[in-house]
Amino acid sequence: MSSFLSIRNLNVKLAQGTPILRSVSLDVNAAQVHGLVGESGAGKSMIGKAVLGILPKALHITGGEIWLDGTDLLTLPPSERRKRIGAQAALIPQDPLTALNPSKRIGPQITRRLVDILGWSKADALDRALELLDEVHIPDPLRVMRNYPHELSGGMRQRILIASAFAAEPKLIIADEPTTALDATVQKQILRLIAQMQKRHGTALLFVTHDLGVVSKVCDSLSVLYAGKLVEQAQMRRFFMSPIHPYSAALLAATPTYADPTGSLTPVPQSVIDTVEQEVAQHDMRHQS
Amino acid sequence: MRDAQKEMRRPLGLRLWLSGGWLFALAVGAILAPLIAPHNPLAQDLFAARLPPFWDAKAEPGFWLGTDSLGRDVLSRILYGSRLALFVALVAGTLTCAVGATLGMIAGYYRGWPDRIISRFVDIWMAFPPVLFAILLIAVLGTGIVSIIIAIVIIDWTRFARVIRAEALGQSAMDYVASAKIAGRTKFSTMLTEIFPNVLPSIIALLTLEMGISVIIEAILSFVNLSISTDSPTWGGMISEGRTSVHQAWWVLVFPLITLFLTVLSFSQLGEGLKDRFDPVLR
Amino acid sequence: MMFSINDLKLSLPDMTQKPLFGPAPQIDILKGISFDIPKGCVLGIVGGSGSGKSTLARAMMRLLEPTSGSILFDGMDITHTSEEELRGMRQRFQMIFQDPMSSLNPRRKVGGIIAGPMRLHGMDRTKERVNEALDLVGLPQSFSQRYPHELSGGQRQRVGIARAIALRPEFILADEIVSGLDVSSQAQVLNLLAKLVKELGLTLAFISHDLSVIRRLCDRVIVLHQGLIVEEAESQILFESPQASYTKELLAAIPLPDPDQIWDA
Numbered sequence: 001m002s003s004f005l006s007i008r009n010l011n012v013k014l015a016q017g018t019p020i021l022r023s024v025s026l027d028v029n030a031a032q033v034h035g036l037v038g039e040s041g042a043g044k045s046m047i048g049k050a051v052l053g054i055l056p057k058a059l060h061i062t063g064g065e066i067w068l069d070g071t072d073l074l075t076l077p078p079s080e081r082r083k084r085i086g087a088q089a090a091l092i093p094q095d096p097l098t099a100l101n102p103s104k105r106i107g108p109q110i111t112r113r114l115v116d117i118l119g120w121s122k123a124d125a126l127d128r129a130l131e132l133l134d135e136v137h138i139p140d141p142l143r144v145m146r147n148y149p150h151e152l153s154g155g156m157r158q159r160i161l162i163a164s165a166f167a168a169e170p171k172l173i174i175a176d177e178p179t180t181a182l183d184a185t186v187q188k189q190i191l192r193l194i195a196q197m198q199k200r201h202g203t204a205l206l207f208v209t210h211d212l213g214v215v216s217k218v219c220d221s222l223s224v225l226y227a228g229k230l231v232e233q234a235q236m237r238r239f240f241m242s243p244i245h246p247y248s249a250a251l252l253a254a255t256p257t258y259a260d261p262t263g264s265l266t267p268v269p270q271s272v273i274d275t276v277e278q279e280v281a282q283h284d285m286r287h288q289s
Numbered sequence: 290m291r292d293a294q295k296e297m298r299r300p301l302g303l304r305l306w307l308s309g310g311w312l313f314a315l316a317v318g319a320i321l322a323p324l325i326a327p328h329n330p331l332a333q334d335l336f337a338a339r340l341p342p343f344w345d346a347k348a349e350p351g352f353w354l355g356t357d358s359l360g361r362d363v364l365s366r367i368l369y370g371s372r373l374a375l376f377v378a379l380v381a382g383t384l385t386c387a388v389g390a391t392l393g394m395i396a397g398y399y400r401g402w403p404d405r406i407i408s409r410f411v412d413i414w415m416a417f418p419p420v421l422f423a424i425l426l427i428a429v430l431g432t433g434i435v436s437i438i439i440a441i442v443i444i445d446w447t448r449f450a451r452v453i454r455a456e457a458l459g460q461s462a463m464d465y466v467a468s469a470k471i472a473g474r475t476k477f478s479t480m481l482t483e484i485f486p487n488v489l490p491s492i493i494a495l496l497t498l499e500m501g502i503s504v505i506i507e508a509i510l511s512f513v514n515l516s517i518s519t520d521s522p523t524w525g526g527m528i529s530e531g532r533t534s535v536h537q538a539w540w541v542l543v544f545p546l547i548t549l550f551l552t553v554l555s556f557s558q559l560g561e562g563l564k565d566r567f568d569p570v571l572r
Numbered sequence: 573m574m575f576s577i578n579d580l581k582l583s584l585p586d587m588t589q590k591p592l593f594g595p596a597p598q599i600d601i602l603k604g605i606s607f608d609i610p611k612g613c614v615l616g617i618v619g620g621s622g623s624g625k626s627t628l629a630r631a632m633m634r635l636l637e638p639t640s641g642s643i644l645f646d647g648m649d650i651t652h653t654s655e656e657e658l659r660g661m662r663q664r665f666q667m668i669f670q671d672p673m674s675s676l677n678p679r680r681k682v683g684g685i686i687a688g689p690m691r692l693h694g695m696d697r698t699k700e701r702v703n704e705a706l707d708l709v710g711l712p713q714s715f716s717q718r719y720p721h722e723l724s725g726g727q728r729q730r731v732g733i734a735r736a737i738a739l740r741p742e743f744i745l746a747d748e749i750v751s752g753l754d755v756s757s758q759a760q761v762l763n764l765l766a767k768l769v770k771e772l773g774l775t776l777a778f779i780s781h782d783l784s785v786i787r788r789l790c791d792r793v794i795v796l797h798q799g800l801i802v803e804e805a806e807s808q809i810l811f812e813s814p815q816a817s818y819t820k821e822l823l824a825a826i827p828l829p830d831p832d833q834i835w836d837a
Contacts, residue, residue, distance in 0.1 A: 039754035040725070150588075154621075183620035183781065188825040188835070210754065213784075213827035217835055240831050254755040255829045256762075256784040258811055265763060265788055268756035464675035467635050470655075472689030472739070473662035482688070486679040 003027035003067075004204040005051065005172050010064035011287075012043070012050055012228070020046055020059055022229040022283050030171065031202040033195070035219035035236070037212060037251070043228035044208045048174040051206070053085055069171060086117045090165040092175040092194070096157035100149040107145030110164045118168055132163040136193055155186040159193065166197055173198070174206045179214065191218055212255045216240055224248045226276045229283055247276045305562030308555035315552060319371040326365035327351055330522045334360035339538040355540040357530060363541060366522035367548050373516075373523055374552065377434070377507045381441035382500035388442060389449025390492050396450065397457025398480050407450060414447045423506060427515045434517055437510055441503050448502075449495055456488045490567050494560035501556030508549055524549050573644065574743050574775040575609040575632065580641035582624075582631055601627045603799040604641070609743075609777060614769055616786040616807065617779045618822070619796030625779050626670075628796070629747045632777070633667050634658060646742070663693045666736040670748035672728035676720040676735075682706075683716030686735045693739060705738040708771075709764060726757025730764065737768060743775045750785060762789060784826055787811050795819045 005028040012021040021043050028034040036044040049055045051066055053073075066073045069088060073081050093099040100109055110132070111125035120128070133141035136159040149157060158178060165173050175194060179187040195218050198205045207219055215222050215236065222239060224231045224247065232245040243249040250268040318325065328351070338360040340352045348355070354363040396407040423440045430436035460466065461484065469479045504524075510516045511525030524545045531542030583598040590596035601624045609615050619625040630636040632643060634650060642651045645665060650658060669675035676685055686705055687698040695701060703713045709730040720728055729749055736744050746765065750758040766789055769776050778789055786793055786807065793810045795803040795818065803816040814820045827835065 039756060184783075184825040185620065185821055188827070191827070211827065212755075212829040216829050216831045216833070217827045237831050240829065251755065252829060254759045256755070256758065256782070256788070257828050257830075258784040258787045258823070258826060259828055259830070259833075265759040265785075267759040267763065464669040464671060465677040467630070467633075468667070468669065468675050468735070469688075470635060471633050471662060471665075471667050473659040473692050474688075475659075476655075483677055487677070489679075 004030045004069055005206065006065075006067040007047065007051070008065040008067070010047070010050060010066065011062045012046055012055065012059050013062045015058050015060065019284065020228050021050070022227070022280065023064070023287070024223075024225075024228070024230055026223050026230070026233065028172065028204045028206050030204050031199070032221065033198060033205040033207055033219045035215040035222035036206060036208045036225065037210065037215055037222055038225035039210060039251075041227070042225040044210075044225050045176050046228070047225075048091070048176055048206055048208055051085075051172075052089060052091055052174060053081060054091075086113075087168065088170055089172040089174065090168065090170040092158075092161055092165045092173060092178045094177040094180055096154060096161050096181070097149065099161055100157060102149055104148070105145065106147050106149065106152075106160055110145075110160065110167060113164070114167055128167060129163070132167055133160070135166075135197070136160070136163045138163070154182055155190060158182065158186075158190050162190070162194060162197060166201060166203070169201065170203065172204045172206070174208070176208045177210070180210070187214075194218065212240075212252060213257075224251065227280045229276075229280050231276060231279075245276075246272045302562075304558045305566065308558035308562065311551055311555045312559065315371050315548075316375060318368050319375050322365075322368040322372055326362075326368045327353070328362035328365045330361060330365040330369040331520060332361065336360065339534070339541075341538075342540050342544075354544050355538065357527075357541040358534050358538065361522075363527070363544055366527055367524070367545055370522045370524045370527060370545065371548070371552075373434070373521065374504050374507055374549075377437055377441070378500040378503045378556070381438045381503040381506075382496055384438065385442045385445045385499050385503070386449055386492060386496045389446035390453045390488075390495075392446070393450040393453030394457045394480060394484060394488065397454035398461050398484050399476070400458075400461075404454070408454070411447045411450050411454075415451075417444075419444050420506075420509060423510060424513065424515060427510060432515055432517060437507055437516060440510075441506050444506070445499060445502065448499065449492070452491060452495060453488055456491050457484055460484050460487045490564040493567060494564040497556045497560030497563065501553040504549065504552055504556070573608050574611050574613070574646060575777070576642075576644035577608070577632070578606050578642045578644070580605045580628070580631060580643065581639045582627055582636060583639045584627075584636075601799055602631065602638075605796075605799070605801055606641075607794055607801065607804060609775060611742075611775055612773065613792060614776045614778060614790045616790030616793040617777060617796060618781065618783055618786060618793060620781055620822070622798065623796040624799040625781075625796050626747060629667065629745055629777075629779055632745060633665070663689075663739045664741050665743040665745070666739055666741040668729075668732045668736050668744060668746045668749050671752055672720065672725070672732045675732055676728060678720055680719075681716065682718050682720065682723075682731050685720070685731060686716070686738050689735060689739050695739075701738055702734075705734040708737060708768065709734045710760075724757070725753050726760055729753060729757075729761050733761070733764065733768070737772060737774075740772075741774070743777075745777045745779070747779045748781065751781065758785070765789065782826075783811075783822060784828075795822070 007024060007026050010021055010024045011019065013019050024047060026034065036047060038044045046055065046059065050061060061074065068084065071084065073084065076084065107129060110129040114120040114125040114128060115122060129145065130141050133144060138144050138156065138159055178194065179190050182190060191214065209215060219236050221235050223233045226247055232243065232248045239248065243252055250272045253266040254268055256265055337349065337356050338358050340356040341348050342355045343353050352362050356362055392407050396404040422444055426440040426443060427436055430439060466479060466483055469483050507516060508525035511523035512529045516523050516525060527545040528542055531545065535542050580602055581600065581604055582602040583600045585596035586599045587596050605628065617625050617628065627636060631638050638651055642649055683702050686702045690698045690701055702716055706713050706715060711727060711730050720731065723731065750761050753761060762785060768774065778786065780786055790807045793805060793807050794801050795816060797818045803810065803814065803819045810819065814823055
C-alpha cells in the first residue's frame, strides 16, 4: 500500500448507538494533501480525531481499520498506539488561542513535545524550535519564544502551531479548519505557509475544512461527507470541473463567489438533501444486522 | 446533531429524588412532630438514661434511637430539632437569597457606581471570619430565632451577591441584551425579563446550598449555646451534649450528626439537580 | 437620507493595558468615518477583524456612545439623544446580530422573542403578527412554541430576522449574519434577506468580512480598514476595478472554488 494513512470502513458511534461516522474509507498518500469537506455535523473533524485517538469520551470506534505507515492502529495496545501517533502524526488545530496554554511562554510549548515524548536534549529542541519559527517566517524568533500567547496576533499564533506541528518531522499532519478563525488576508498567508511546509517536508496532510474555495487552493484530492458518510471522493481538479454526486454539485453551487456577477448563491435543493438522506438510511439498514 | 446532544446528556433524577425525598420526609417529620414523636422531647427520665438504639440487646421498646444522659428520647429530639433547623433554613435562606441576588444582579447589570458600592461592601464583608462574625452579632442582637435569621442574612448575602454579579455581568454581554435595548426596552425591564430568567438556575442552586449552610450555622450557634433557649431541642445542642458522653452513649452524638449531614448534603444536591432540570438548554 | 454619518470617531478604554492605578488608555476604534445611506439602498460594509465594522454597527444602533462626530437618522441627529427620547424611535431602525445563540434569549420561546419588541411598541394582534413574521422568513408557525436551542443555525438566524422585521422598521442593520452558517443555509438566509428588502422596501446595511457574499446583495460597498474608510463605490465598480490597495489585497485573498484561479501575490 502506497498510502501513508489508510482508513478502512471506519465506524464511530455515540455510546447510545447513533452513528457519527458511517463506514468511512479514505487514503492519504505521502506528500499529498487530502481535503475533508462537509457542513457542520458531517463528522469531518471526527475522522481526524479518530486517527489521533482524541475522540470525545462519548464516541466510540465500533469497527474498521486505521492503517498508519503499514500498521493498523486499532490493533495496537493503547500505550503503543499513543507512542506511534506521537512520533508520526501531529495536529494543526482550529483555534490558535485555546490550543496554546495562556500561562506558558511560547518556547517551552514548542520544545516540550520534543523533549518529553521524543526524548531530545533541551539544547537540540531549542535549536530546532528556533529553526522552525524562522521557517514559518516569524521575525525575531528568540523574542517570540519568550512571549506569552496573548501577546501575539491570531496569525502569529497559528504560525507557531504550524511550526510546532512540524517540529518532530511527523509523516502525517491533520489540519482541522486551521484558518477558519482568521481574516481573509491572513488566511491566505497561512494556507500558503501550510502548503509550502507540507511540500518541503513531504508530509501527508489531511485537511479538514468547510470551505471549497480553500480546498481548491491546497488539496490534491478530497472527500465530501454528509452525516458521517462519504458522498464523493475525487481528484481535486476533476471534482471542480465535474462533480459526480448531486450533493457535491449543490454544495459547490452554494459556495458564494464574488467573481460571478449574477451571484451563485443557490441553496442546496431539498431534493438533493432527500437523496443523500436516503443513501444514509440505506447504509444504516445494511449495517443494522 | 441535536439528537446526539440529547443522547450525550447525562441522566439526572436519582440524586434529585434521593435528596428531595430526604428533605420531604424531614419536613413531614417536622410538621407532624407533635403527632408522631414517640415521646415528649423534654421529658426526662433518669431511670431510662443512656438507653442504646433499637438493635442493641439492652434497648427498650419505644426508644428507637436510644436516650441521652437525662433519659430524653433521641428520635423525638431530632424530630423537634428539625422544626427549628428547617424553619431557619427556609426563612434565612430565602431572605439571604433575596437580598444578595438582588444586589448582585444590580451590580452586575447596571455596573457603574452601584457596582462599585456593592462590590466594595462585599469585599469588606468577606474579610470577616463568618463564624466569629455570627457569634459577635448574636452577642449584640441577643439570642432567639429572629436574631439567628438576621445574623445569617447579614453574614451570607455576599455569597449570592458575588456569584450573581458575575453571572449577570456575563449575561449583560450577550447580544440579546443589546437586542432588547434596540427594541426599546428600559434597563430595569431588561434586567427582569432578560437577565433574571438566565441567572435563575444559579440562584436556585445557591438558594438550596444556602439553606444547607443556614442549617449548619444554626447548628454551630446552638452548639455554642447561642441559639434559642436551651430547653427546646436543637441538633447543634444535641451534638454539644452528646460530645460529653460520647464514650458511654455514642448515639446521642452520632444520630443528630448524621441527620445534619444528610440534610446539608441533600440541600446542595437538590440545588444541582434543580439547576439541570430548569435549564431548557440542557433539558 | 436614511442614515448620515459625519466624521464619526469612537474610542474605547483598552483594559489589557490598564495600569494598576488610574484610567485605562483609550484606543481609537473609529477614526473619523463619513458616509450616507440613501433610502432604499443596500449598503455593504466590509472589513477584516479590527477594522471597526462591528463598533460602527453598535454606534449606529446607539449601543455605544460615539466620542465625536454625528449620526443622523432620517434627518434627526441621534448622536447624543437620551435613551428615553430614543425609545420611541427605536422601532424604526433594527439590527440582526451575528450570533443568534447570543442574540436570542435561551430561556424564551421563539414566539415570545418575536413578540417582545412588538409589545413594547404597543402593537396589537401580536400573535398574528408573530405568525406573519414567521411566514415571511419561511419558518412554520409552530416554531413559536420552540426554544432557540431546538433550532438549527440557519433557522435561528431566521428568527433573528423575523424579530427585526416584525417591528416594520425602515432600516435594518445586519452584522455578519451569515458568518456562522454553513454555505447551504448561508445561501438561504441571503436570498431571504434580498427578498425581504425588495418586498418590504427596506433600507439595509450589511456588514461582512466576506466580500463574496456582498456582491450579490449590495448596491454600494464601503471598505473599512483600521477604523477608516479606504474605499467607497458602487458594488459592480468595486469588484471590477478596485482602487484602494487594501481592497485589492482583500479581493485577491479570497479563495474562489476554482482550481484555476491565480492565487499568488
